[in-house]
Amino acid sequence: MEKVKRVNMLDMANEFLEKNKRGFRLDGKPINKSRIKDAFECITKYEKEEKKFLKQSKPNKYNSGINNKYIDKVVDSVQIREDLIERLKSKKEKKIDHYIYSKYIKFLNKDKGMSIEKLPRYYTELERRLEIIKRIHKGCNASDISDMAYELMLDESNIHRDLRIISDGEMSVMGQRVKVEYRKQNDENGEEYILSTAHPLFLVQNLEQIIALLNGLKYSYEIYGYKEYARETAVSIWMQLSDYATNRILNELPKEELKIDINWYKMIADEAEERKRKLEEEEDYIIDSFKTEEFISNIGEGDEYSYLKILKNFKNPRK
Numbered sequence: 001m002e003k004v005k006r007v008n009m010l011d012m013a014n015e016f017l018e019k020n021k022r023g024f025r026l027d028g029k030p031i032n033k034s035r036i037k038d039a040f041e042c043i044t045k046y047e048k049e050e051k052k053f054l055k056q057s058k059p060n061k062y063n064s065g066i067n068n069k070y071i072d073k074v075v076d077s078v079q080i081r082e083d084l085i086e087r088l089k090s091k092k093e094k095k096i097d098h099y100i101y102s103k104y105i106k107f108l109n110k111d112k113g114m115s116i117e118k119l120p121r122y123y124t125e126l127e128r129r130l131e132i133i134k135r136i137h138k139g140c141n142a143s144d145i146s147d148m149a150y151e152l153m154l155d156e157s158n159i160h161r162d163l164r165i166i167s168d169g170e171m172s173v174m175g176q177r178v179k180v181e182y183r184k185q186n187d188e189n190g191e192e193y194i195l196s197t198a199h200p201l202f203l204v205q206n207l208e209q210i211i212a213l214l215n216g217l218k219y220s221y222e223i224y225g226y227k228e229y230a231r232e233t234a235v236s237i238w239m240q241l242s243d244y245a246t247n248r249i250l251n252e253l254p255k256e257e258l259k260i261d262i263n264w265y266k267m268i269a270d271e272a273e274e275r276k277r278k279l280e281e282e283e284d285y286i287i288d289s290f291k292t293e294e295f296i297s298n299i300g301e302g303d304e305y306s307y308l309k310i311l312k313n314f315k316n317p318r319k
Helices: 009-019 033-039 041-056 066-072 077-089 095-111 125-137 142-151 156-168 207-221 227-240 243-252 262-289 293-297 307-313
Strands: 006-008 024-026 029-031 074-076 171-173 176-178 182-186 192-196
Touching: 009 033, 009 095, 024 095, 029 095, 033 041, 033 095, 074 077, 077 095, 125 142, 125 156, 125 171, 142 156, 207 227, 207 243, 207 262, 227 262, 243 262
Parallel strands: none
Antiparallel strands: 006 074, 024 029, 171 176, 182 192
16 A cells, blocks of 8 residues: 655645745736745644644643654644645635645645645636635535535535625625525425525526527517516626627628517617616615715724624615
C-alpha cells in the first residue's frame, strides 16, 4: 500500500509565500505578497502560537503525546484540502483567497509530490443562487443542503438564507425579479424534503430563434387556456433582451418576412417596460424610506442597528 504523503503545514506555507513574493495576478489585477500572506495568517499565526505555548509548558502525563503532534503539525493531502475549505467558509469575500489556495494546492502537488484534489469551484453570489435553484428543482433534503454548503464553501445557515431570498422574490436577474416558490414535505422516511417549481432563467438563443419563440407564444396566446401563460412567458423573455435586440425587432427587421406581428410585440414590450418601472419605483421607495422620521426614530442614540435589521422593517413597504 502506498504511503500517504504528509507535510508540515507551517513550513509549506512559509515556503509558498517565499516562492511567490512577487505576487499573482487575478482578472488582470495584481495580488501582492501581503495579500497572499493574509490568506495564510490563520496557518502561520495559530501554529506559531501553539508552538510557543507548548514549548513553554512542562511535559506531564496529560500532554506527553500532544507536543509533537501540534509542534510538527504534519497533515496529509485530504486534511489540507479540508482545512482550506473550512477557512474559505469563514470568509465573506472568497474569490481572491480561493485563487491563492488553488495556487497553493498546485504548489504542493507539483513541488512536494502530493495529490491534493482541487477545491470546489468558486461561485459569485448570483452564480451560487442560480446553482441552488437548479438543485432544488430536482428536490433536496437535509443531507443535500449539507452537501451544497460543502461544495459552495458556506455554512448551512447561508444556504437557508439564500433559499429564503429566492422564495421571497428578493433576487433579480437582468432587471427581472426572480421568485422560485418551494414547499417542504416529508418523504417516506419522515425526512423533510424541499420541492420547487421549474424556473428557467437565461436565454442563449440567437435573435432569429428568439423571434421564432415569441411568434410561437403569440399563437399560444390566442388559444383559450394558454393566454396568460403565453403572455407571461413572452414578457419575461422580452425583459431579458438587450436594448439593441428589442430595437432591431421593433424597428429594423423585415416584418412580413419574419412573420412579426408588430401589435403583439408592442404589447409585450409595453408590459415589460411597465414592470421594469415598477421594480425601480419599489427600490427607490425603500431607499427613500431611510430619510423618513420613522427610520430615524428606529435608531436610538447608542443603538447598534445594522442596515439589514432596518431594511427588514421596510421589506414590504406597500403592504
